[in-house]
Amino acid sequence: MSSFLSQEVPLSWYLLLSAALFSLGVVGFLIKRNLITVFMSIELMLNGVNLSFVTFAHQWHAVKGQIFVFFVMMVAAAEAAVGLAIIIAVFRARATLAVDRIDLMKL
Amino acid sequence: MHLILFIVFAGFCLAGAINLLLQSHPINSALSLIVVMTSLAVLYLMLGAEFLAVAQVIVYAGAIMVLFTFVVMLLNAGREDRTLGSRAARRVGFPAVVAILAVIATVILHAQGLGVARLSDGITTTEELSAVLFTKLLLPFEVTSVLILIAILGAVALASHGDGNGERTGGK
Numbered sequence: 001m002s003s004f005l006s007q008e009v010p011l012s013w014y015l016l017l018s019a020a021l022f023s024l025g026v027v028g029f030l031i032k033r034n035l036i037t038v039f040m041s042i043e044l045m046l047n048g049v050n051l052s053f054v055t056f057a058h059q060w061h062a063v064k065g066q067i068f069v070f071f072v073m074m075v076a077a078a079e080a081a082v083g084l085a086i087i088i089a090v091f092r093a094r095a096t097l098a099v100d101r102i103d104l105m106k107l
Numbered sequence: 108m109h110l111i112l113f114i115v116f117a118g119f120c121l122a123g124a125i126n127l128l129l130q131s132h133p134i135n136s137a138l139s140l141i142v143v144m145t146s147l148a149v150l151y152l153m154l155g156a157e158f159l160a161v162a163q164v165i166v167y168a169g170a171i172m173v174l175f176t177f178v179v180m181l182l183n184a185g186r187e188d189r190t191l192g193s194r195a196a197r198r199v200g201f202p203a204v205v206a207i208l209a210v211i212a213t214v215i216l217h218a219q220g221l222g223v224a225r226l227s228d229g230i231t232t233t234e235e236l237s238a239v240l241f242t243k244l245l246l247p248f249e250v251t252s253v254l255i256l257i258a259i260l261g262a263v264a265l266a267s268h269g270d271g272n273g274e275r276t277g278g279k
Binding site: 006007008009010011012013014015016017019020021022023024025026027028030031032033034036037039040041043044047050051054055057058059063064066067069070071073074075076077078079080081082084085086087088089091097098 | 108109110113117120121124125127128133136137140143144147150151153154155156158159162163166167170171174175178179181182184187188196197200201204205207208211212215216218221222223224225226227228231235236239240244247251254255257258259261262263264265266
């Protein structure tokens with residue numbers, strides 16, 4: 001049992017996973033052509049960054065890193081609410097979700 | 108044990124993220140994103156962040172993704188069509204992203220003094236977290252409640268009909 005619990009995983013692996021998730025989010029942001037999926041890619045980037053915050057909080061035994069993730073989650077929730085409302089407003093004005101056809105600031 | 112758990116859930120994370128990119132229907136992307144977020148919750152737990160693991164499931168996988176799937180269904184979003192724009196973005200974007208990832212990975216792999224994670228490291232209890240959150244960081248915490256309130260008002264204002272004589276007055 002104690003050998004199970006003392007098994008080690010280097011923290012750099014967590015950081016690499018976090019970097020990979022962030023990069024996949026950037027790729028999604030660039031290649032996806034649907035407004036909602038582009039928005040989901042942004043959430044993926046936020047999650048990747050959150051993982052590196054938690055990893056460094058573990059590294060330095062600091063609680064504030066985890067609290068920062070908590071704030072990021074709150075901001076992400078607010079952002080999701082406003083962003084999806086904007087998407088609904090855009091869809092109502094343009095009747096499309098394709099980012100190529102939403103190329104004017106004016107609704 | 109830790110290694111197996113990390114490999115399994117990191118694999119779920121990456122597979123979900125890649126599936127998010129490959130799927131052309133938004134609802135499939137949303138479901139893969141839920142897989143990513145739930146696996147991340149397990150990884151948070153392995154790093155000792157018990158409160159964040161729970162919050163991740165409730166806030167992200169629960170609230171935010173329900174909002175996403177709700178909007179996908181409300182707008183009846185169909186498959187996305189590949190256009191010229193996506194090809195151009197792919198040609199320029201992929202090398203840039205690979206370069207960014209290579210730089211970050213090099214920095215991480217050469218970083219000195221990065222520790223290791225063990226399951227026996229113990230967890231940061233919610234009590235420790237809240238002791239700091241509600242004393243030293245009370246003001247930012249209260250400010251975020253104002254932020255959430257403004258976001259709610261903004262969302263309602265944006266999503267309601269802008270012309271003022273919509274369905275609310277029944278004059279449609």
